[in-house]
Amino acid sequence: MRLLYTVKESPVIVLCVGLFVCFALWVPNFVDGFGILDDVKQYASYAILAVGLTLIIGSAGIDISVGSVLGFSTVLFGCAMARGAGLLQASLLALFAGTVWGAINGFFVAKIKLQPIVVTLSSMAAARGLAYVIAGQGISSIPLPASASGLVNMTYGSYAPLLLALIVAVGGWLLLAKTPLGRYILAVGSNEEAARFSGIDVAATKYSIYVITGFLAGLAGIVTAGMMNTAITDAGLGYEFEAITAVLIGGTSISGGEATVLGSILGVVAVSLLNRGLGLLGINDLELWRMLCLGVILIVSVLLDQLRKRAARISARAQAA
Amino acid sequence: MIKKLTTMCAVLLALIVALGGCGKPEEKSSKPGKDKRTIVFVFKLVGIPYSNACRKGAEQAAKDLGVNVEFTGPAKGGDVSGQIRIIENQISRGVDAIVISPNDPNSVKPVIEKAMAKGIKVFTWDSDAPDTQRIFYVAAADDVGIGSDIMDQLAKDMGGKGKVGIMSGSQGALNLNQHVDGVLEALKKYPDIKLAKPLLYNNDQPQLAQSGMAGLLQAHPDLGGIACVSSPGPPGAARAVIAAGKTGKVKIWGLSLPSENRQYLKDGVVNGLILWDPGKLTYLTAKLVNDYLDDIQPVDGSVIEDIGKLSVSDDGVVIMPGVVITKENVDEFDF
Amino acid sequence: MEVIRKYKMPRELPILLFLIAMCAVLATTKSTFLSSDNLRAMGTDAAGIGILAVGMTAVIITGGIDLSVAAMLALSALVGGGLISGGQTAAGCGATLATGVACGAFNGGLITLGRMPPIIATLGALYIIQSTATLYSGGQVVYIDNRLSLLGGGFVPLVVTLMVFVAGHVVMRFTRLGRHVYAIGGNEESARLAGISPARIKMAVYMGAGLLAGLAALVTMGINNTFQANDVSDYMLGAIAAVVIGGTSIMGGEGSVPGTMIGVGISTVLRNGAILVGLDARWTQAVIGAAIVIAAIADRLRRR
Structure with a gap:
């Protein structure tokens, strides 16, 4: 019972279990192992972005450019493949491009000290615009050549994206929980001034998480290209808000200082379970109902988190007395 | 203490049930394939x-x-x-x-x-x-063909000469890009019609359709027509043309719904639509x-x-x- | 001496110079830039986002944010537009504004009673209100048969927007409410100790943002004569961009309505100028992105 309020992720766990049980009871065909995996796999790129966003939101920042950076890397990847680059070269290029966008964001946030939302709002516009520029006038997607079939088979044909998202998540968890950088991130997030006085290099901390997130957006871009079998100029459009939603559902505090990678991943799982459950019901305009439910879930999960914190405080007080 | 926790659990449970309830509207066809196709x-x-x-x-x-x-x-x-x-x-x-x-x-x-x-x-x-x-x-037609149909109709109304603009929706949409290709392809048949740059993109927002067209009318005061390949285009272009007092001077053809353009068609601002x-x-x-x-x-x-x-x-x-x-x-x- | 020492550079000066420089370049290279047709077109273009941005400014000064403004606009337009198209123009206008206020109250309630961070409350509200708007309208277009053409023709949208800016500036600068908004944005705890009720002020600010979304809905319907649920989905980021270009700090406590007005001006002139000079649309987004950063750097330099 204590676990309900001592474990940070309890609201999102309750949410996932609740959604699963409800759908399993009410929706025929819901419980089908591979079917569920297939549907969760559609959210692999979101999960990868969510790990980066967890770090950034944990440091009290925000990055709304991830969707556009994903799109930019996808397009660059596709262009490179179409021009005859090898899979490895093109992948490195895409990862590099994502990292560069992250470094640009990080530079303006950490060094020039602009507000993160301002910086990433402009890189959101700029990265999307430049993706259109690289793709060329009137090109909406660049089909991947046969040399990319390995990637397509791996990302579309197997559960490799899930595995990759899992690896990224474990990496993010290790970084946050077990490394000095992780401690710095949370220290910067909870009180930047105090962190500075305790000798933390705030600028370097911030810079590095935007770079990491840019790199992850590049990685998600390659996964997206593979899963779509083509490099789409509009790839990642609007991902930022759904990924941020998943992070917030997961219990990472928007004001920084408290972050959980596990929670964010469970947030993505909750969103994908919702998608599957509503999809199987066979509702017209199901996306609209999905959005409606997403809004309700976001609000409810934050309210649940407040209940949890209150209960934790009450119990702590009871123990003290 | 226990009482409070129990209350909390009850609240949690209630919320979950409420959430599950969200997923239940119109549960009409939950068994596909079994009884009905x-x-x-x-x-x-x-x-x-x-x-x-x-x-x-x-x-x-x-x-x-x-x-x-x-x-x-x-x-x-x-x-x-x-x-x-x-x-x-x-x-x-x-x-x-x-x-x-x-x-x-x-x-x-x-x-x-x-x-x-x-x-x-x-x-x-x-x-x-x-x-x-x-x-x-x-x-109803192929995507490239629609674009060239629009251009052909426009060229007829423009008398085969003048300056023509193009308005699309979002830059990434494939079918719209194909419509634009069709317009550009057909444009080659009319040596006396020149393309007015830049291509406009309204991002499927009526306001941008209108302000984009207004800007194009300023950049090219001698504009003779506009080919709109997505549905906010013709009504948005029509509003800009009316505001600039150029009704009839600038021909508008495009892909759009009749209901969105009824009045503009009757007033002669929008010349015609290609649709199904x-x-x-x-x-x-x-x-x-x-x-x-x-x-x-x-x-x-x-x-x-x-x-x-x-x-x-x-x-x-x-x-x-x-x-x-x-x-x-x-x-x-x-x- | 005293006067000179006390003189502080107005916070809006750098971005104002930026806007003036852009206009000067456009006016000298493109003769049509300052034509009345073009000014009217820009005024019409700025109206919807401009009106939303005034509400957004107050919200951001309290240290909050409202991601649901465009969704509120859409829902109020569809609710009110339904009545207007049925001939009940006055009732429809009332319903439009009332829906906006109700949506704002929903946000305010979540934030004050539910104690939720504004970004989460309004992100949730964005999903809920936008999908409700689409489901409510069934994806249909609402036609209002020129019943609001008074609001949408000629320079009227620009004049209405300027009036909203003036009113917003007066409220924020010269009323007690405005001072309290700055106070709770600067330091909520000390504002509370000074006897201000942050909950009441925030409620008022979010409801005000809702009211302005309703007003923006009326003007937008007046301009377009029709409305459809997805018509304004770009407006949310547009309004936020205008406010932050205008030098309002996302941390709250500082910023101004005139700054936002300049921010709206910059983005409107950029969009218009890009077409006048024939800039390829693919580059326009990149240029807008760069302009936001330049404005932010200019503002940053002023603070040093």
Whole structure:
């Protein structure tokens, strides 16, 4: 019972279990192992972005450019493949491009000290615009050549994206929980001034998480290209808000200082379970109902988190007395 | 203490049940394939007038054919992965047939293969995905052809000379880019018509359609016409032309719904629209798909009541006749 | 001496110079830039986002944010537009504004009673209100048969927007409410100790943002004569961009309505100028992105 309020992720766990049980009871065909995996796999790129966003939101920042950076890397990847680059070269290029966008964001946030939302709002516009520029006038997607079939088979044909998202998540968890950088991130997030006085290099901390997130957006871009079998100029459009939603559902505090990678991943799982459950019901305009439910879930999960914190405080007080 | 915790658990439980309740609206067709045949249409984007008209056709077909016909799609424009997600979802649901209007033809290739391998029949309508395993494609015209039709009509009204602008929706949308290609292709036939740059993109926002056109009128005061390839284009361009007092001087042709342009057509601001009835297109598709599931193939030259003569080509493309809408016939259309 | 020492550079000066420089370049290279036709077109273009941005400014000064403004606009337009198209123009206008206020109250309630961070509350509200708007309208277009053409023709949208800016500036600068908004944005705890009720002020600010979304809905319907649920989905980021270009700090406590007005001006002139000079649309987004950063750097330099 204590676990309900001592474990940070309890609201999102309750949410996932609740959604699963409800759908399993009410929706025929819901419980089908591979079917569920297939549907969760559609959210692999979101999960990868969510790990980066967890770090950034944990440091009290925000990055709304991830969707556009994903799109930019996808397009660059596709262009490179179409021009005859090898899979490895093109992948490195895409990862590099994502990292560069992250470094640009990080530079303006950490060094020039602009507000993160301002910086990433402009890189959101700029990265999307430049993706259109690289793709060329009137090109909406660049089909991947046969040399990319390995990637397509791996990302579309197997559960490799899930595995990759899992690896990224474990990496993010290790970084946050077990490394000095992780401690710095949370220290910067909870009180930047105090962190500075305790000798933390705030600028370097911030810079590095935007770079990491840019790199992850590049990685998600390659996964997206593979899963779509083509490099789409509009790839990642609007991902930022759904990924941020998943992070917030997961219990990472928007004001920084408290972050959980596990929670964010469970947030993505909750969103994908919702998608599957509503999809199987066979509702017209199901996306609209999905959005409606997403809004309700976001609000409810934050309210649940407040209940949890209150209960934790009450119990702590009871123990003290 | 225990009391408080119990209350908290009760609240949690209540919230979960409430949440589960969200997922329960219209639980009408939860058992696909068992008692009734289920055909699912997956459009590019729901919640816009065009998809709405399509949905009405699907609902009518459900009534007339006595099968389940559902209509769905992503909630935001150009959402390629959202569309794939929905198709995956329908595959694991095990429906009988999926009809797709793909946001991107390459992206649906693997998912179509997967569906066909599981015995689900896949078709396309409205927009095609050639080079995939889709069984047939039902359309009113091909995407490039629509663009060149618009340009041809515009050139006729402009007397074969002058400056012409182009307005599209979003820069990433494939069908719109193909319409633009069609316009540019047809433009080559008219040496005395010059292209007014830049190409306008309204991002499917009426305000941008209007302000973009207003800007183009300032940049090219001698503009003679505009070809609009997405639906907010013609009404937005019309408002800008009226505001600039250039009604009649700037010809407007485009792809749009008659209901959005009725008054502008009658006032002579918008010269004409190239379109088809999306409801009829979807109805026809549902009928042809249902026939196919009963082992009846579409036949070239067959005449369908209320729709007209179909043309069926070897590569599985079924074309239904489109319409040109001008002020003379606009009142015949109610969508 | 005293006067000079006390003189502080107005916070809006750097971005104002930036806007003036852009206009000067456009006016000298393109003769049509300052034509009345073009000014009217820009005024019409700026109206919807401009009106939303005034509400957004107050919200951001309290240290909050409102991601649901465009969704509120859409829902109020569809609710009110339904009545207007049925001939009940006055009732419809009332319903439009009332829906906006109700949506704002929903946000305010979540934030004050539910104690939720504004970004989460309004992100949730964005999903809920936008999908409700689309479901409510069934994806149909609402036609209002020129019943609001008074609001949408000629320079009227620009004049209405300027009036909203003036009113917003007066409220924020010269009323007690405005001072309290700055106070709770600067330091909520000390504002509370000074006897201000942050909950009441925030409620008022979010309801005000809702009211302005309703007003923006009326003007937008007046301009377009039709409305459809997805018509304004770009407006949310547009309004936020205008406010932050205008030098309002996302941390709250500082910023101004005139700054936002300049921010709206910059983005409107950029869009218009890009077409006048024939800039390829693919580059326009990149240029807008760069302009936001330049404006932010200019503002940053002023603070040093």
